[in-house]
Amino acid sequence: MEPYLIITNLNDFIFCPRSIYFHNLYGQYSTKTYHRKPQIAGLIAHRTVDEGTYSTKLDQITGLRVYSERYRLCGVIDLYDRKKKALIERKREIKVIYPGYRYQLYAQYYCLLEMGYEVSSLALHSLVDNQRYPIPIPDNETLQEFEDLLRQMRAYDLHAPYKPNREKCLTCIYSHLCDYSLAD
């Protein structure tokens, strides 16, 4: 049986498949050993979610653990508004809607559906400037892309030849640990 994938790893994988290796390797250590300033700011922004302190409204569920047996996925959603049937993922600051952000939302969406929740809208929310970005519910084509991504993740071989992207290496929190890094 296929192992479960962690939803946050979808974004990591799209950024750089090798980063998941470091994420898992160093996940047991204090994040202070490798996080840089933007990541620390992002963590603080998310702490309210992880500690379930964002909302006391009964209609708003935060920090819910979700899973999908069909897609073998698990993770934690940021915010689900039961009344509006809206799933929202907040980031500290969104300047670009990266594909990884969308795939994370889709993964949460399919998990919620499988768990019996109704979801009629998806959105990303940028906390710094309080901007909300609606994301369309995935259609068949998007679903195919999503399933392809899961297949690629499961088939990925860390030892296969890899061509790093310097722009990504420059912003990668693992650049000083990675022997493929082009950040220097």
Ligand code: SF4
């Ligand atoms: S330093 Fe570059 S190659 Fe290494 S994990 Fe980061 S983005 Fe990937």
